Amino acid sequence: MFRVTIDAFSGRPNPSWIVDNDEDAQEVLRAIAGQREIISKPDEGFDGLGYRGMHIQLFGDDSAEDFDLPTSFAFANGTGENPRQGVEIAARLIESMTRYDGIVLPEHQSTPIDESIQKLMLEQLRLYEKNPPKLLPRPPFPVFRRRRITVRDERCDQCAIELSRFNPGFWNNNSFVRQNNNCYNYARNWRTDTFAQPGRASKCYPYPMACSDVVNAALCDGLVHRCECLPDSEYPRRFVALVVAPGYDYHWYRKQIGNFWGHKPGGTPAKNTDNSSVIITNPETCNRGPYTDFCGYFYAGKSVKII
Amino acid sequence: MRVELDIFSGRPNPTWEMTAAQAETLTSILREMPTHVGQIPFNDGLGYRGFIIRDSPDFDIALAYKGCVSIERKNQKLAISSGERILDHWLLENTRPYIASEVYQLVLTEIDT
Numbered sequence: 001m002f003r004v005t006i007d008a009f010s011g012r013p014n015p016s017w018i019v020d021n022d023e024d025a026q027e028v029l030r031a032i033a034g035q036r037e038i039i040s041k042p043d044e045g046f047d048g049l050g051y052r053g054m055h056i057q058l059f060g061d062d063s064a065e066d067f068d069l070p071t072s073f074a075f076a077n078g079t080g081e082n083p084r085q086g087v088e089i090a091a092r093l094i095e096s097m098t099r100y101d102g103i104v105l106p107e108h109q110s111t112p113i114d115e116s117i118q119k120l121m122l123e124q125l126r127l128y129e130k131n132p133p134k135l136l137p138r139p140p141f142p143v144f145r146r147r148r149i150t151v152r153d154e155r156c157d158q159c160a161i162e163l164s165r166f167n168p169g170f171w172n173n174n175s176f177v178r179q180n181n182n183c184y185n186y187a188r189n190w191r192t193d194t195f196a197q198p199g200r201a202s203k204c205y206p207y208p209m210a211c212s213d214v215v216n217a218a219l220c221d222g223l224v225h226r227c228e229c230l231p232d233s234e235y236p237r238r239f240v241a242l243v244v245a246p247g248y249d250y251h252w253y254r255k256q257i258g259n260f261w262g263h264k265p266g267g268t269p270a271k272n273t274d275n276s277s278v279i280i281t282n283p284e285t286c287n288r289g290p291y292t293d294f295c296g297y298f299y300a301g302k303s304v305k306i307i
Numbered sequence: 308m309r310v311e312l313d314i315f316s317g318r319p320n321p322t323w324e325m326t327a328a329q330a331e332t333l334t335s336i337l338r339e340m341p342t343h344v345g346q347i348p349f350n351d352g353l354g355y356r357g358f359i360i361r362d363s364p365d366f367d368i369a370l371a372y373k374g375c376v377s378i379e380r381k382n383q384k385l386a387i388s389s390g391e392r393i394l395d396h397w398l399l400e401n402t403r404p405y406i407a408s409e410v411y412q413l414v415l416t417e418i419d420t
Contacts, residue, residue: 246409266320268351269351274353289353
C-alpha cells in the first residue's frame with residue numbers, strides 16, 4: 001500500500017492516488033527494488049515545467065524494509081545514469097491509475113483520477129522518455145537498517161505481532177506530515193495526511209467519544225481485539241492500545257521494539273514519553289492527562305484501512 | 308485571524324475566525340504584555356496545549372499558553388507574558404461557542420494549574 005503522485009503540474013494539484021491492492025503494490029515495489037539505482041530523494045531531479053517524475057510515499061514508518069526501499073522516494077525524474085530507466089514502471093502505474101479512484105483524496109476535486117488525466121500523463125511521460133532532462137549524477141541512496149521484528153504477544157503466546165523500531169523522524173521532520181497525521185495514523189502506522197478517524201474509511205463515523213463507540217469504529221476499520229490472532233497474511237500486525245477522554249476525544253499508542261510504546265498526540269511530534277516525560281512502558285498506567293479511560297489492546301493487520 | 312484550540316489527539320482541534328472587533332481586542336491585550344523572562348511554559352503531550360493564532364497581519368503564528376505568548380514573525384521569535392493569564396482566559400471565552408462544555412471546563416482548569 002502506497003501513495004503515488006505524478007509531479008507534473010504547476011498550478012493545480014498533481015495527480016495522486018493510493019494503490020490499495022496489496023498484490024499490485026508488492027509487484028510495483030518489487031520491480032523498483034530490482035532496479036534500485038532508479039530511485040532518488042523526492043526533492044531531487046528535474047524541477048522545470050511539465051512532467052518531472054513519479055513520487056512514491058509508503059504509508060508506514062517501517063514498511064520500507066520489506067523491499068529495502070526508503071519510505072519516500074522518486075523515480076523516472078531525470079536522475080541517475082540512465083534517466084529512461086523506470087519509465088516502464090511509471091507507465092504501468094499510470095495505466096492502472098483509474099482503478100484506484102475508490103479512495104477519494106481532497107486533491108481529486110481539482111485533479112480527478114480519470115481517463116483524461118491518465119492520457120495526458122502518459123503523453124507527457126513519453127515526451128520525457130524521448131528527450132529526458134540532463135542532470136548531474138546524484139549520490140547513492142543510503143541502505144536501510146532492519147526496522148521490524150516479529151514477536152509473540154506475552155499474554156497470548158499463540159498470537160504473533162510485529163514491532164517496529166521507533167522512527168519519530170518519519171512523522172516529525174516535515175511539518176506538513178506532523179500536522180496532518182494523528183495518533184490513529186501513528187498507531188496504524190499509516191501516513192495518510194488526512195488526520196485519520198476511526199471508522200471514517202468504513203463509514204462508522206462519527207460517534208460519541210466513549211470507549212465502546214470508538215472501539216466499534218476501530219473494529220469496523222478491521223482492527224481486532226487482543227488475543228484474536230491474525231494470520232501471517234495480515235503481516236505486519238501492529239499492537240496498539242486505545243484510551244478515551246470521556247466525552248470529547250480518544251488517543252492511541254503503538255508498541256515498539258525496546259519494550260516501550262510510541263504515540264503522537266494530534267498534530268504534535270511523535271514521541272515515546274508520557275505527560276510526565278517518562279518513557280511509556282505501560283499505556284494503562286502512564287500519565288495520560290485527561291485521557292482517563294483505558295479501552296483495551298488491539299491488533300491492526302495490514303488489511304486495516306484508515307482515512 | 309484564525310484561532311485553534313490545541314487540545315485533541317484523535318479529533319481535529321476546534322478552530323474559529325476572529326471578528327474585526329476581536330482582532331482589535333487581541334492586539335490591545337498583546338500590546339500590554341511585557342517581554343517574558345525565564346522558561347517558556349509548554350505542553351507537547353496530551354490535553355490542553357494552548358491556543359494557536361494564525362493569519363495575523365502582525366505575525367506569522369503565535370502560541371498562547373498559560374500566560375505566555377510565543378510569537379514568530381519572519382523567522383524571528385519573541386515571547387511576552389502576563390502573570391494573570393488574561394489571554395488564555397479571553398481566548399477560551401471566545402472559543403466557548405465552538406466547544407463542548409466538558410472541553411471548556413477542562414481548559415479552564417488546566418489554564419490555572
